[in-house]
Amino acid sequence: MRYELYYWPSIQGRGEFVRLALEEGGADYVDVARRGKRGMSAMMKLLESKQLARRPYAPPFLKAGQDIIAQTALILFYLGPPLKLAPRDQAGRLWAHQLQLTVSDLVVHIHDTHHPVSGWLYYEEQKPAAKRRTADFWRYRVPKFLGYFEQVIKRNGGRYAVGRSLTYVDLSLFQIVEGLRYAFPKRMKRFERKVPLLIALHDRVAQRPRIKAYLSSDRRIPFSQWGIYRYFKELDA
Amino acid sequence: MRYELYYWPSIQGRGEFVRLALEEGGADYVDVARRGKRGMSAMMKLLESKQLARRPYAPPFLKAGQDIIAQTALILFYLGPPLKLAPRDQAGRLWAHQLQLTVSDLVVHIHDTHHPVSGWLYYEEQKPAAKRRTADFWRYRVPKFLGYFEQVIKRNGGRYAVGRSLTYVDLSLFQIVEGLRYAFPKRMKRFERKVPLLIALHDRVAQRPRIKAYLSSDRRIPFSQWGIYRYFKELDA
Incomplete structure (x- = not known):
């Protein structure tokens, strides 16, 4: 196919x-x-x-x-199933999907740190709101979401989010960590010690041969100021 | 069960x-x-x-x-399947799910009209941002989302969102219309003529015996100022 x-x-x-x-x-x-x-x-x-x-x-x-x-x-x-990146049993597939939907919710919150008021305004036009949203994001959302995923990995044995091998959920969690490091390098550095299993999972994903090859290829678009994750110094205070 | x-x-x-x-x-x-x-x-x-x-x-x-x-x-x-509120074929079920995920995206935008900056601030503390977010919501998001669902109903024959009988997607679209009428009565009144099939679908859902009985029972919690949909006069200008 x-x-x-x-x-x-x-x-x-x-x-x-x-x-x-x-x-x-x-x-x-x-x-x-x-x-x-x-x-x-x-x-x-x-x-x-x-x-x-x-x-x-x-x-x-x-x-x-x-x-x-x-x-x-x-x-x-x-x-997931044709790419062998999902569990084989139906209950496992629904659970992976549920986790992925929670990743989707987190992605909205990440995006809205820099654009809380409107996607039709520049960041510079909504800076005070972005600062407040970012403060609460790091105070409440990040600990709750990433703490949740940390616990999910732990209860699953410590190596993967779901089942006994890699799934698309693990790849997405890798991307969450990568993106938060890009957008909030200082904040993320301080936070990472609270989610050691998630960080270890990220590192293992980064070392997988196909992912490693992809990340160093030009198929991987670089982070920029136009995606979900954007870096603004004042939001990373 | x-x-x-x-x-x-x-x-x-x-x-x-x-x-x-x-x-x-x-x-x-x-x-x-x-x-x-x-x-x-x-x-x-x-x-x-x-x-x-x-x-x-x-x-x-x-x-x-x-x-x-x-x-x-x-x-x-x-x-959906056990309650007979989903199509029988797998492609139809995935399509219904896709539409429901788009409803979920819309729900976030509806909620954020009154709480764009932070869920940990009162509405009164983020009123200017809420006004701006609401203006763009009605200018861009509502026409795009509701216009999309209107077209989905139209391309499916005009009576349902998916397939030839009622699905959970139709029930959710009913709830979207109900909620927008509660939160933005004036704006919604002006807008409804643009989505006649969606409104007709809403009205048919409201008349289904079980839904009608439910809506008039105390199992239906009334709209209030604590849900997704909240009414603020100045946002309904």
Whole structure:
């Protein structure tokens, strides 16, 4: 099966959780919108289609044969079994999906640290609100979310989030740690000692041959000031 | 199967999407935390459990035999087939789930109209930000989200979101309309003419015998100033 991933071509964003799974799973895939203007217009054509009965609301979405699947967590739920990145039993698959949906919730909170008021205003126009949101994010949300994932890993034996081998949830947790380190280097450095299993999981993921190769390739888009994770010195106080 | 729903006892909140499905599906269920202090402490005990291998991150969650399922959209994905509120084919079920995840995204935006900066501040402490967020919500988000659902209904024949009979997605869209009418009566009144199929769907759901009985029972918690939907006159300008 050749997969087609459709996502914004210049940011990691939500698409990155899917890219990591496709890469680790050794999938045959095309990152469509990164193939120049034609790729981008193919994505917009699908998004704005007047015929497509099951049109996605937004990127990322995946085309697999006749199936078009949107929503990051659902794409991973769909890709998990064929890429061998999900448990074999149905209960395990639902549990992995539940964790991934909790990752999605966290991603909204991360994004909103720099854009709490409106996505249609520049960061500079909402700086005081961003500072307050970021303070509460680090005071309440990060300890609760990352503490939760730490406990999930612990109760599962200490090496993986779900089951006895790597799943897409582990890849997503890797990406959460990577992103928080980019956006909040100082805060994250102080916090990491509280979630040693999560950090160890991150480090193991980074060392996996396919992930390592991917991260050093030009298929991995660098972090920037245009994704979920953005670095502003004053928010990292 | 007797289901146990665990959710905050005094608000509709995210639990309401599940309650509507349980009611329309004629399920045998207990709304655990609404059974007085003992119910509430049963919920907190599960949430804070030190043993439970697959502890939920937050309410709502559902107990069905040995299964504990959290995340609103996942609970509905799980309940859809046994309650006959999901399509029979797997592709249809994934599509319904995809739509429900888009409803979940919309719910975050609705909530954040009144609490954009922080859930740990009172509304009164973030009023200017709430005004701006609400303006953009009605300018960009509502037309895009509700316009999308309108089109989904239209491409599916005009009566339902998915397939040829009622699904949990239709019940959730009903709840979206109800809530927006409560929180933004004037704005919603002006907007409704743009989404006639969605409004007609809402009205048909409201007339279904089980939903009608539920809405007029004391099992339906009234809207208030403590849920996703809150009414502030100045936000409804």
